[in-house]
Every structure is written in C-alpha cells, then in structure tokens.
Amino acid sequence: MVKSSLFWMLILTVAILTACSNSDSKTDESSSSTNNSSSSSEGNNETNATVEEKVTIEFWHAMSGTGQESIEKIVKGFNESQDKYEVIAEFQGSYEESLTKLRGVGGTKDAPAITQVFEVGTKYMIDSGYIEPMQKFIDKDNYDLSQLEGNILNYYKVDGELYSMPFNSSTPVMIYNKDAFRAAGLDPEKAPETFAEVIDVAAKLKTADMYGFSMLTYGWFFEQLVATQGGLYVNEDNGRSGDATEALFNGPEGLNVFRFLDTMNKAGTFGNFGTLWDDIRSAFATEKVAMYMDSSAGVAGAIKNAPFEVGVAYIPHADEVKRNGVVIGGASLWMSKGIAEEKQEAAWEFMKYLATPEVQAKWHLDTGYFAINPKAYDEQNVKDKWAEFPQFKVTVDQLQDTVPGLATQGALISVFPESRQQIVTALEELYQGKDPQEVLDKAAEGTNRAMEIANKTKK
Incomplete structure (x- = not known):
C-alpha cells in the first residue's frame, strides 16, 4: 500500500514538472496565439519572436477624409511589405493642432518618429531643435534624390540640404x-x-x-x-x-x-x-x-x-x-530627433517606400496631390486617369514649367x-x-x- 502510494506520488511529481517545463517553453507563444497545435510550437515560437522584434513607430498626420483613407492604405501596404517595421498612422487634427502637440514632446524619446508639417512651418521646424535633417539619411544611404521632382524639393532645401521629405504637395x-x-x-x-x-x-x-x-x-x-x-x-x-x-x-x-x-x-x-x-x-x-x-x-x-x-x-x-x-504648398514629413536610432531607421525606410512610383501614383490619384516621384506619372493607372481627365496634367505641366529661383523656391519665415x-x-x-x-x-x-x-x- 505504501509502495503503491509512493509510485503514484512519483508519477504526479513527474507530471507537474513536465507541465511546468511546457508552460515556460510556450510563454512567448501564448502571448500572441492560443489556437496552434503543440506539434508546431517550435515554428510558432520563431514567428512570434519575429513579431516581437518589429520596430514600431508613430506617424502623426493632419489628413482627413480621402487623404486619411489613402494614408491608411499606404501604411497597411508598407507594414505588409516587410516584417521588420510597423508604422502606426495617427490623425492629430489640423496642421496647427498637430504642431502644438509636437511642441509638447519634440526632441524627446516620446516624440513620434514622423510628423507631417505644413510648408509654412518649415523655418520653425528647422530652428526648433526637434528634428534630424533628411540629408543625414540621404547621405548615409547614398539615396538618389534626382529621382524626385526638383521643383518640389527646392522648397524644402536650405543651403543645398534637404530638411524634410516632401509628401502632400500642391500648387x-x-x-x-x-x-x-x-x-x-x-x-x-x-x-x-x-x-x-x-x-x-x-x-x-x-x-x-x-x-x-x-x-x-x-x-x-x-x-x-x-x-x-x-x-x-x-x-x-x-x-x-x-x-x-x-x-x-x-x-x-x-x-x-x-x-x-x-x-x-x-x-x-x-x-x-x-x-x-x-x-x-x-x-x-x-x-x-x-x-x-x-x-x-x-x-x-x-x-x-x-x-x-x-x-x-x-x-x-x-x-x-x-x-x-508657382511655389509648392502642402506639407512634408519630418524625422524626430531624440528617439531611438532604430526608430529613425524605420521612419527612413517608410519614407523611401512612400516615394516609390507605385505608391506615389496611388496617392496622386486618391487625393489630387502631386507625385513627388515623376515616374509615377508613367504608371498605367495615372495615364488612364489623365486620358479621362486631361485637367490633371495641366497642374503637373505648370509645376514642371516653373523657373527655379529664389521667388519660386518660396520664402522661409517662422x-x-x-x-x-x-x-x-x-x-x-x-x-x-x-x-x-x-x-x-x-x-x-x-x-x-x-x-x-x-x-x-x-x-
């Protein structure tokens, strides 16, 4: 009787130890998935580790209506295009309201990685101490700026350096x-x-x-x-x-x-x-x-x-x-200073994605804003739209016919x-x-x- 009791106590102890061991090995898995079978737990752990390793950044914007809808589609496309970064788009109200919020966290680790600021805020942003000039990442990555629209870049360049990435540009x-x-x-x-x-x-x-x-x-x-x-x-x-x-x-x-x-x-x-x-x-x-x-x-x-x-x-x-x-109007995207370097890298990757012809073609057709990458106008969906509505091409022609100079580069005052x-x-x-x-x-x-x-x- 005693031997029998000892036997069942030993069995129970082994079962408990085994259960504790399995629970520890599945801690990461249980936090993200509860419906996977134990036979694939190793593969699931690898997947969940990848999810946890994603660098998440905030993108503050001031677009409502169709502009906001288009941004959300673009962000979704970027997040699904790779498994290293995740962008969260957050509407912050008007340009003025968004800038007021940025003043409260600018230059700190709590600042959003990317903030959309209207063009007349350019001088203020340069002087604010909140931002990292885009030129730093362009030079580091040897990014070819010549692929972007020169008459749009001119506004956001000061002393030959680009401080922010053009985004929703209009004239x-x-x-x-x-x-x-x-x-x-x-x-x-x-x-x-x-x-x-x-x-x-x-x-x-x-x-x-x-x-x-x-x-x-x-x-x-x-x-x-x-x-x-x-x-x-x-x-x-x-x-x-x-x-x-x-x-x-x-x-x-x-x-x-x-x-x-x-x-x-x-x-x-x-x-x-x-x-x-x-x-x-x-x-x-x-x-x-x-x-x-x-x-x-x-x-x-x-x-x-x-x-x-x-x-x-x-x-x-x-x-x-x-x-x-004409002088460029609209807004551009600014990179925050004071945040983690990996978040800055994520923001830069997203900005490069935004500038691709395919994304810019979609943005142009969704909103009516210019494509900052002129190759977007060679996309078939843009050609089809222009054939139906030639009025759109007039806006692009006027921009590209603009004579570069101090007048059309636009004024900078805070x-x-x-x-x-x-x-x-x-x-x-x-x-x-x-x-x-x-x-x-x-x-x-x-x-x-x-x-x-x-x-x-x-x-």
Whole structure:
C-alpha cells in the first residue's frame, strides 16, 4: 500500500514538472496565439519572436477624409511589405493642432518618429531643435534624390540640404467654367494668362447671377501671384540666406496683385466669397462665379461637383513680366530627433517606400496631390486617369514649367501664419474700398513686427 502510494506520488511529481517545463517553453507563444497545435510550437515560437522584434513607430498626420483613407492604405501596404517595421498612422487634427502637440514632446524619446508639417512651418521646424535633417539619411544611404521632382524639393532645401521629405504637395491653379466661356463668345480652350486678360474676360463673363472672377481671401494665393512675377516675399533672399527682417511683398509685385483685384472689385466683376474653401468652391459649382483660383488638389472635386465642363489653367501673372511659375504648398514629413536610432531607421525606410512610383501614383490619384516621384506619372493607372481627365496634367505641366529661383523656391519665415493673417486683413480692407498701397504697407509693418519679435526670441 505504501509502495503503491509512493509510485503514484512519483508519477504526479513527474507530471507537474513536465507541465511546468511546457508552460515556460510556450510563454512567448501564448502571448500572441492560443489556437496552434503543440506539434508546431517550435515554428510558432520563431514567428512570434519575429513579431516581437518589429520596430514600431508613430506617424502623426493632419489628413482627413480621402487623404486619411489613402494614408491608411499606404501604411497597411508598407507594414505588409516587410516584417521588420510597423508604422502606426495617427490623425492629430489640423496642421496647427498637430504642431502644438509636437511642441509638447519634440526632441524627446516620446516624440513620434514622423510628423507631417505644413510648408509654412518649415523655418520653425528647422530652428526648433526637434528634428534630424533628411540629408543625414540621404547621405548615409547614398539615396538618389534626382529621382524626385526638383521643383518640389527646392522648397524644402536650405543651403543645398534637404530638411524634410516632401509628401502632400500642391500648387494653385485657375479653374474656369467652359460652358460660361462659350455663352460669352469666348474660346473655352484659351484661358486668360495675364492680369489684364483676366480683367477683360471677367467683364465679358459677368452676368446678373454670376461674377467673372474670384479668389479666396487667403494669403497663399497672394504669395503665389507675387512669386510668379519673380517678386520676393521678404529680404535675406526670401529668408534663405539668413533670418528675414523686412517684408518686401508691398513692393511693385504685391501692388500689381492688389491693383488687379481692386480693379475687378470696383467694376463689380469680382466675387468676394470670404475665407472658406467650401464657400468659394460651392460658388463655382452653382455658377455664381466663372473663374476662380484653387489648389491643384481641388481639381478633382471641381470636376466632380460641377454640372458643366471644367477647364484648368496656369495662374495669371502681371502683363509686364514673364511667368516664373508657382511655389509648392502642402506639407512634408519630418524625422524626430531624440528617439531611438532604430526608430529613425524605420521612419527612413517608410519614407523611401512612400516615394516609390507605385505608391506615389496611388496617392496622386486618391487625393489630387502631386507625385513627388515623376515616374509615377508613367504608371498605367495615372495615364488612364489623365486620358479621362486631361485637367490633371495641366497642374503637373505648370509645376514642371516653373523657373527655379529664389521667388519660386518660396520664402522661409517662422511667423508665416501671422503674416498670412496680415494679408487676409489687407485684402478685406481692400474690398471695402481702401487704398491698395496703404493696406499692403500696413500688412508689411505687421509682418516686420512679428519677425522682429521672433528673431529676438530666437537669440
């Protein structure tokens, strides 16, 4: 009886030891899978180790709607394309809201690996101490930048170095109602090119229910109309050879723009639809205005929403100058400083993936933004879309026809949002009947004060 009891105690002890041994060997497995058979536990352990070894990074962005949907598809494609890295895309609200959040963690290990920042935040980001310049990774990897669109790269380059990776890039275009052109006896395939031509055509298009021309009350469009004349926004080579201290936009080029708008406003051919994109786009779709300026990213929506044939053209320029072209708008992606090196490597790999022709073709078609890699335009899906909607090609042609220079490279000032608000106020006062030079000078003075304060704070 005693021997029998000892025998069963020995059996029970062996069983317990065996169970403990199996439990330890499957600790990793149980954390990620509960439905695999014991016969494949060794293979599963290898798989789960791979999952645990993935480097996970955060990508903060400000894209909503179709832009957010496209980003999520791109991130999913990257995560499935390899087994070393995992990107988590996180919507952070508007550009301003996202930047405010970044200020709280910038330069620390808690910062996201990648942050999307609008183009006018470029100077701020360079000076912030939050970021690692992209040039560091480009040089280390011997990455060929010539494969990317030169006129997009130019904006984000300072002293020959690229600080961020372009992402959602756009430029302004002029969109017009071809049916209205026909009704007014105008050639629908020949949009006006100069300020004088726009003024003349706007008068011919004006009806009791429709204005001839409109422009959103937004500083970006003013900047573009100055730049296409070859004018600089601020001194110090548009802020690219040093910290700008003086606004130049109230010079001849800026005055040309304000007089151009003032002439049509006083003639009753200019429609003022305020500061909201939706309002001016709705006005065009409902035939309250025949020509207006929009972002290239708005072309698809204009075509979709209009019950008439839509034309797209280059933005106009002053009659006495040659067209210089456009400045890149939109946003770029910035690499965080202070995070683990392996996270920076993961972010760089993702950025390279984003720049491939296939991904850029999808992004271009999903959103209307430019492809930063021009080879994307050779993809068959892009060719098919352009054949159906040739308006898209006009936006790319305008960008590629842009003459490189300080004007079209764009200005760099850390207080750009404040300066744009000064221009908005100046435009509103212009439409109320105030003198063009007077309101421009006032905006320049406000910008100068903001730059002075920013420069003192920096020092």
